[in-house]
Amino acid sequence: MQFKDTALILAGHGSTKNADSSRFTRETAHRIRERGIFGEVRSAFWKEQPSYADAINGLKTKKVVVVPWFLANGYFTMKILKREFAEATGVECRVTEPIGMRPEILGHFQKRAERLLAVKNWKPSQVSLLVASHGTPLHAGSSGAAVGLAEQLAKDGYRTARAVFLEEEPRISDWRTHVQEGPVVVLPHFLAGGLHGSEDVPELLGISGAEEGWYKSEKGEVGYGEPLGRPEEVEEIVIELAVAKA
Amino acid sequence: METMYEAGEMGQVCWIQKEKGWEVRHIQDQDAVGQLRGIATLDELEEVVRWDGQGQYRPLRTEGNLAAGWRYSVNRDWELREVMEVIYPGMWGNAEAWKNGNLKFQTWDDALTKQTERVRNKVSQTGDLPRKVIEKNCKKRCLKTVLWAGEKPENRDCKIPMLCTGPCGMFWSCLES
Numbered sequence: 001m002q003f004k005d006t007a008l009i010l011a012g013h014g015s016t017k018n019a020d021s022s023r024f025t026r027e028t029a030h031r032i033r034e035r036g037i038f039g040e041v042r043s044a045f046w047k048e049q050p051s052y053a054d055a056i057n058g059l060k061t062k063k064v065v066v067v068p069w070f071l072a073n074g075y076f077t078m079k080i081l082k083r084e085f086a087e088a089t090g091v092e093c094r095v096t097e098p099i100g101m102r103p104e105i106l107g108h109f110q111k112r113a114e115r116l117l118a119v120k121n122w123k124p125s126q127v128s129l130l131v132a133s134h135g136t137p138l139h140a141g142s143s144g145a146a147v148g149l150a151e152q153l154a155k156d157g158y159r160t161a162r163a164v165f166l167e168e169e170p171r172i173s174d175w176r177t178h179v180q181e182g183p184v185v186v187l188p189h190f191l192a193g194g195l196h197g198s199e200d201v202p203e204l205l206g207i208s209g210a211e212e213g214w215y216k217s218e219k220g221e222v223g224y225g226e227p228l229g230r231p232e233e234v235e236e237i238v239i240e241l242a243v244a245k246a
Numbered sequence: 247m248e249t250m251y252e253a254g255e256m257g258q259v260c261w262i263q264k265e266k267g268w269e270v271r272h273i274q275d276q277d278a279v280g281q282l283r284g285i286a287t288l289d290e291l292e293e294v295v296r297w298d299g300q301g302q303y304r305p306l307r308t309e310g311n312l313a314a315g316w317r318y319s320v321n322r323d324w325e326l327r328e329v330m331e332v333i334y335p336g337m338w339g340n341a342e343a344w345k346n347g348n349l350k351f352q353t354w355d356d357a358l359t360k361q362t363e364r365v366r367n368k369v370s371q372t373g374d375l376p377r378k379v380i381e382k383n384c385k386k387r388c389l390k391t392v393l394w395a396g397e398k399p400e401n402r403d404c405k406i407p408m409l410c411t412g413p414c415g416m417f418w419s420c421l422e423s
Contacts, residue, residue, distance in 0.1 A: 014415065016306075016419040019296055019297075019305075023292070027292070045415070049414065053350075053412060058331070058342070
């Protein structure tokens with residue numbers, strides 16, 4: 001499988017504060033480049049370098065596929081990325097769905113929940129489950145992916161399964177009021193390395209760490225899952241999105 | 247210079263022609279012999295450029311605080327390009343486009359239009375804040391020439407210019423804070 005006439009850009013958010021925010025995006029780009037499938041492979045960011053425009057400027061290839069390093073068809077994917085890459089002149093540019101919209105993502109969430117349950121030797125019917133996501137009043141699609149995942153996960157038999165958000169209702173900060181008493185599995189719907197999954201959500205839950213595992217909070221026992229996005233986990237997803245219509 | 251590869255210098259980095267290929271180093275280590283740490287992969291290099299000499303995160307890769315003490319050997323021109331892409335992302339392509347006369351850069355108005363209403367309001371309420379950020383952030387920290395603010399690159403044949411085509415995440419972050 002080769003697409004030497006095509007450049008692949010992994011388009012992420014990045015951060016001016018968090019050193020890990022772009023790490024996995026860049027590592028995944030290096031891994032895919034080494035496989036020699038695409039003519040060029042780049043990562044590009046809203047908050048870090050290279051910017052989306054600079055990444056395009058440097059390409060030799062005039063056919064570009066952009067894979068959004070995002071989890072939902074939300075504000076960034078639907079507005080910012082479409083706008084930024086639509087403005088690229090002299091190149092044929094296609095923006096795919098974000099990595100988080102692939103069906104495989106459900107399996108990754110299920111595995112995290114299963115690992116946490118196995119530690120306690122519990123069944124889904126003994127715990128509640130929350131998908132903790134960003135959400136934004138700027139775009140309705142932002143929360144949709146997390147709500148859809150929670151609905152799918154509910155079929156596995158949890159006492160409750162629902163999505164909660166940083167920037168819209170229902171809020172992560174009110175997590176205890178959204179589930180019954182007893183242990184809660186919280187799966188962060190954030191990409192690995194980012195500030196939200198590694199600091200903000202654990203803080204709102206009142207837990208002392210962000211590593212996958214069980215924590216005691218003042219409001220009960222919380223099993224916190226690992227955020228998504230390690231290169232080995234998403235590399236194939238990125239390639240499948242990129243070559244789907246190439 | 248005939249090609250970008252012959253230039254030998256960009257920002258705080260230089261590349262020295264070897265029998266086969268080049269060796270990329272911090273410019274401070276240009277004449278160092280034997281005591282530099284060999285870097286073999288782009289992932290290792292990412293770790294070098296992610297932190298400054300004090301171990302602080304470098305969100306702005308074009309800031310003049312690249313740590314020294316390493317070397318990276320490459321055999322082919324495309325490998326050199328990939329190494330430079332990690333150290334100074336996007337800068338090689340911008341310089342190439344500039345050299346060819348087709349580099350596009352944003353105007354301040356274009357850039358501001360793309361920001362949220364909150365940012366636009368802040369700018370309209372604070373008058374010359376963007377100019378202050380350019381002076382305090384861009385010109386003092388960053389090695390790039392701020393094309394969108396009217397700067398022109400120095401015409402030095404041995405050095406590839408680093409060109410800023412629009413306000414970056416760090417600019418907006420400074421402006422908002």
